[in-house]
Amino acid sequence: xxxxxxxxxxxxxxxxxxxxxxxxxxxxxxxxxxxxxxxxxxxxxxxxxxxxxxxxxxxxxxxxxxxxxxxxxxxxxxxxxxxxxxxxxxxxxxxxxxxxxxxxxxxxxxxxxxxxxxxxxxxxxxxxxxxxxxxxxxxxxxxxxxxxxxxxxxxxxxxxxxxxxxxxxxxxxxxxxxxxxxxxxxxxxxxxxxxxxxxxxxxxxxxxxxxxxxxxxxxxxxxxxxxxxxxxxxxxxxxxxxxxxxxxxxxxxxxxxxxxxxxxxxxxxxxxxxxxxxxxxxxxxxxxxxxxxxxxxxxxxxxxxxxxxxxxxxxx
Amino acid sequence: xxxxxxxxxxxxxxxxxxxxxxxxxxxxxxxxxxxxxxxxxxxxxxxxxxxxxxxxxxxxxxxxxxxxxxxxxxxxxxxxxxxxxxxxxxxxxxxxxxxxxxxxxxxxxxxxxxxxxxxxxxxxxxxxxxxxxxxxxxxxxxxxxxxxxxxxxxxxxxxxxxxxxxxxxxxxxxxxxxxxxxxxxxxxxxxxxxxxxxxxxxxxxxxxxxxxxxxxxxxxxxxxxxxxxxxxxxxxxxxxxxxxxxxxxxxxxxxxxxxxxxxxxxxxxxxx
Numbered sequence: 001x002x003x004x005x006x007x008x009x010x011x012x013x014x015x016x017x018x019x020x021x022x023x024x025x026x027x028x029x030x031x032x033x034x035x036x037x038x039x040x041x042x043x044x045x046x047x048x049x050x051x052x053x054x055x056x057x058x059x060x061x062x063x064x065x066x067x068x069x070x071x072x073x074x075x076x077x078x079x080x081x082x083x084x085x086x087x088x089x090x091x092x093x094x095x096x097x098x099x100x101x102x103x104x105x106x107x108x109x110x111x112x113x114x115x116x117x118x119x120x121x122x123x124x125x126x127x128x129x130x131x132x133x134x135x136x137x138x139x140x141x142x143x144x145x146x147x148x149x150x151x152x153x154x155x156x157x158x159x160x161x162x163x164x165x166x167x168x169x170x171x172x173x174x175x176x177x178x179x180x181x182x183x184x185x186x187x188x189x190x191x192x193x194x195x196x197x198x199x200x201x202x203x204x205x206x207x208x209x210x211x212x213x214x215x216x217x218x219x220x221x222x223x224x225x226x227x228x229x230x231x232x233x234x235x236x237x238x239x240x241x242x243x244x245x246x247x248x249x250x251x252x253x254x255x256x257x258x259x260x261x262x263x264x265x266x267x268x269x270x271x272x273x274x275x276x277x278x279x280x281x282x283x284x285x286x287x288x289x290x291x292x293x294x295x296x297x298x299x300x301x302x303x304x305x306x307x308x309x310x311x312x313x314x315x316x
Numbered sequence: 317x318x319x320x321x322x323x324x325x326x327x328x329x330x331x332x333x334x335x336x337x338x339x340x341x342x343x344x345x346x347x348x349x350x351x352x353x354x355x356x357x358x359x360x361x362x363x364x365x366x367x368x369x370x371x372x373x374x375x376x377x378x379x380x381x382x383x384x385x386x387x388x389x390x391x392x393x394x395x396x397x398x399x400x401x402x403x404x405x406x407x408x409x410x411x412x413x414x415x416x417x418x419x420x421x422x423x424x425x426x427x428x429x430x431x432x433x434x435x436x437x438x439x440x441x442x443x444x445x446x447x448x449x450x451x452x453x454x455x456x457x458x459x460x461x462x463x464x465x466x467x468x469x470x471x472x473x474x475x476x477x478x479x480x481x482x483x484x485x486x487x488x489x490x491x492x493x494x495x496x497x498x499x500x501x502x503x504x505x506x507x508x509x510x511x512x513x514x515x516x517x518x519x520x521x522x523x524x525x526x527x528x529x530x531x532x533x534x535x536x537x538x539x540x541x542x543x544x545x546x547x548x549x550x551x552x553x554x555x556x557x558x559x560x561x562x563x564x565x566x567x568x569x570x571x572x573x574x575x576x577x578x579x580x581x582x583x584x585x586x587x588x
Binding site: 015016019020023024027030031032130132133136137140141143144145146148149150152153155156159250251252254255256258259262263270273274277282285289292293296297300 | 322323440441442514521525527544548555556562563567571574
């Protein structure tokens with residue numbers, strides 16, 4: 001039974017990944033007008049020779065099915081093409097810019113999801129009209145504060161309070177762990193706040209739900225201490241929807257990181273993507289979107305499997 | 317009046333006030349949003365300019381009022397388009413089931429597989445950065461959300477006796493879908509539209525902040541924030557107040573959706 005389920009999920013994954021690749025492949029072909037002329041127009045003089053050369057380089061002079069098959073077989077062999085202007089392999093540029101973004105994303109997830117569990121447990125204890133309303137206003141505010149604005153305001157405040165603090169930019173973790181974390185702390189908080197707001201509410205309602213179940217009453221009746229009831233029985237069940245949400249949040253984080261990176265001058269994927277758009281480096285943009293999306297899909301797939309592991313009911 | 321009900325009225329008042337301000341932007345804004353006054357550059361809040369002026373001496377309050385209008389218009393158009401497209405797809409999938417359902421929902425899954433901002437950026441990259449393309453991008457991103465959202469409850473409604481009854485009475489498919497199934501999903505639609513409008517405000521602001529949405533000199537909240545960032549230490553007010561305006565728009569709509577969900581569907585009470 002479980003094997004069949006896993007097989008079905010794997011098949012789903014393959015179909016989604018293949019479809020994503022088709023959409024991303026189609027991107028350049030969907031650009032209105034002559035994409036090649038547009039690309040060239042950004043940096044150099046447009047001549048028929050150059051157009052023909054670039055067209056051949058991208059493979060636009062072949063039938064569309066041949067183009068796709070050629071492209072995807074290269075992608076599957078790890079060749080994502082070369083950057084239009086630097087001539088370097090696209091993959092190298094992406095990997096270079098991926099690390100800062102990945103660190104920021106993971107840190108924001110740790111901040112948001114990590115604080116959400118205790119926050120949700122505390123919120124589950126506060127009940128009643130006014131407390132409910134106050135919590136709702138606070139969480140909605142946390143959810144809707146624009147992360148880039150929060151970042152700017154934090155920079156402004158800290159620049160006034162502690163002008164000597166180095167807040168912007170990025171240093172690799174292995175060069176200066178403390179400097180890296182201190183620079184990433186503010187962007188991670190700005191990025192993670194909506195997650196904290198969202199997930200703490202989720203934990204709260206799941207906790208309230210779990211605490212009302214029969215098995216909690218049974219645990220109480222057999223004399224389990226209150227702490228054991230909250231943490232071992234209620235929280236464990238309350239975390240099931242939490243795990244699913246964390247997968248979805250990853251998508252928000254990857255997108256949000258692009259914006260927050262701009263505020264804090266972090267040389268991550270955001271800079272790469274915006275640079276690629278500005279110089280109309282479509283192959284680079286295409287490869288970046290493909291890789292990040294595939295990463296996101298795989299993360300969600302893993303979360304799905306986790307869900308199977310922690311909730312036996314889904315397997316039935 | 318319960319605290320929850322009071323919250324609903326508060327949210328509604330906040331949203332209506334903001335909508336009114338943007339509708340009558342031309343009358344309410346004290347200055348021309350693109351009019352420059354070079355002598356009054358980067359001045360702090362004063363009696364003449366309540367929220368100060370920017371690096372070209374443009375009145376920040378007037379730019380925020382007009383920028384909010386751009387934000388609301390883009391978000392509303394995008395969410396409406398997504399609702400029509402996604403909603404129809406979701407309803408059709410639920411009504412016909414079988415292959416239609418599988419095909420439609422699989423297509424939606426694929427769109428859903430992209431991180432929201434990344435897909436939006438991709439759409440803008442293809443179509444070119446403009447106010448309209450930002451709206452199209454947001455509509456594309458939200459279409460699968462509406463499709464998924466409506467399909468679930470629509471499946472239940474399609475099984476109900478009154479749909480069978482309508483079919484027995486000879487009603488056509490379109491009539492059943494839009495006159496019998498859809499009205500039963502009104503509360504879901506209302507709540508989600510409000511919540512997604514709030515999210516759309518933030519996506520639109522992010523896109524213009526990145527330079528991928530509304531282009532200067534058209535007033536836009538995201539652009540004001542991006543511009544203001546360059547003069548943050550000299551004149552923080554354009555950036556700070558523009559961000560606050562984005563927050564207020566998104567906050568009001570999100571709170572409204574939240575309070576509506578509470579009021580319309582007691583079963584969901586307290587859920588995030």
